[in-house]
Amino acid sequence: MSQQKISLTRYLVEQQRADGHIPGQLRLLLEVVARACKRISQAVNKGDLGDVLGSAESENVQGEVQKKLDIIANEVLIEANEWGGHLAAMASEEMDSIYVVPNRYPQGEYLLLFDPLDGSSNIDVNVSIGTIFSVLKKPEGHPGVQEADFLQAGAKQVAAGYCIYGPQTTLVLTVGDGVAMFTLDREQGSFVLTKENIQIPADTKEFAINMSNMRHWDAPVKRYIDECLAGSEGPRGKDFNMRWIASMVTDVHRILMRGGIFLYPWDKREPGKPGKLRLMYEANPMSWLVEQAGGMATNGRERILDIEPGKLHERVSVMLGSKNEVERVTRYHDPL
Ligand code: AHM
Numbered sequence: 001m002s003q004q005k006i007s008l009t010r011y012l013v014e015q016q017r018a019d020g021h022i023p024g025q026l027r028l029l030l031e032v033v034a035r036a037c038k039r040i041s042q043a044v045n046k047g048d049l050g051d052v053l054g055s056a057e058s059e060n061v062q063g064e065v066q067k068k069l070d071i072i073a074n075e076v077l078i079e080a081n082e083w084g085g086h087l088a089a090m091a092s093e094e095m096d097s098i099y100v101v102p103n104r105y106p107q108g109e110y111l112l113l114f115d116p117l118d119g120s121s122n123i124d125v126n127v128s129i130g131t132i133f134s135v136l137k138k139p140e141g142h143p144g145v146q147e148a149d150f151l152q153a154g155a156k157q158v159a160a161g162y163c164i165y166g167p168q169t170t171l172v173l174t175v176g177d178g179v180a181m182f183t184l185d186r187e188q189g190s191f192v193l194t195k196e197n198i199q200i201p202a203d204t205k206e207f208a209i210n211m212s213n214m215r216h217w218d219a220p221v222k223r224y225i226d227e228c229l230a231g232s233e234g235p236r237g238k239d240f241n242m243r244w245i246a247s248m249v250t251d252v253h254r255i256l257m258r259g260g261i262f263l264y265p266w267d268k269r270e271p272g273k274p275g276k277l278r279l280m281y282e283a284n285p286m287s288w289l290v291e292q293a294g295g296m297a298t299n300g301r302e303r304i305l306d307i308e309p310g311k312l313h314e315r316v317s318v319m320l321g322s323k324n325e326v327e328r329v330t331r332y333h334d335p336l
């Protein structure tokens, strides 16, 4: 008998039936996000043929120059999600403030946050990029929705994932019951379950960090990387390999597939900022996926998922991946 393929739709329906922990509205929301990712994937694939490359000559709230694809992906996600009745509001790396679902549509009970196109510096050079998303429940007890409703710790997420646009288009998802991966079958136009219960090995010999920032790092990070670089002759007694794609989605995907540690730590270039990456739509969803796969995620001092956000576009120092390595670099941050 041929093995039947399990589509994302069927996977979500079965999850809903099995333990009921995906309510119908959340299932619908995740399907819509996946549909939007398919559209973004098509736009990414067109490249120069689709007038999607290059700069949009505008800046986002973080003062970063937006690429055309940043804006296209943002619009695709909003248009796909605003009318379904499952969301109250959305927040994005590319929008200064929250986007409340317009009055002409019914309002749902969920909040969706996303980095529509992560790894923007890789768009024009044909290197893998992705979409990262996080889903929260709107707090009860007051009508309408405001930015403060989004300011919940990552531990409160009800779903999180990313879609990577690389040699394959792959959606990786958690609803708090392990991590599953779906590969886009372009002939069928649907995401097909290709891996379940993904586990990150606790040990690794591979690290990911932007080495050009070395002179700006804090002592604990410097110590950790110095020891990795010393290899078999140093205190670690083994040789390490290095990878840095400059697309968090792609670096985290590699770690979910074969282990490793990813660091984007605070550094002295902009001492007033807690880090480069954004807490609510980059670090939180990735940290939950990593924890669900048996890994660990901290800012060097505390679990990322326990951080109470003070503002929507808050930044954070990130160290995540194989448990024993993240534990080690976090220990190096302990005061003597
Ligand atoms: P983006 O969301 O504007 O693309 O920025 C986030 C990206 C991450 O994907 C990646 O890990 C990091 O920025 C790379 O930064 P750098 O160019 O400093 O190495």
Ligand code: MG
Binding pocket: 093, 115, 117, 118, 119, 248, 282
């Ligand atoms: Mg990003």
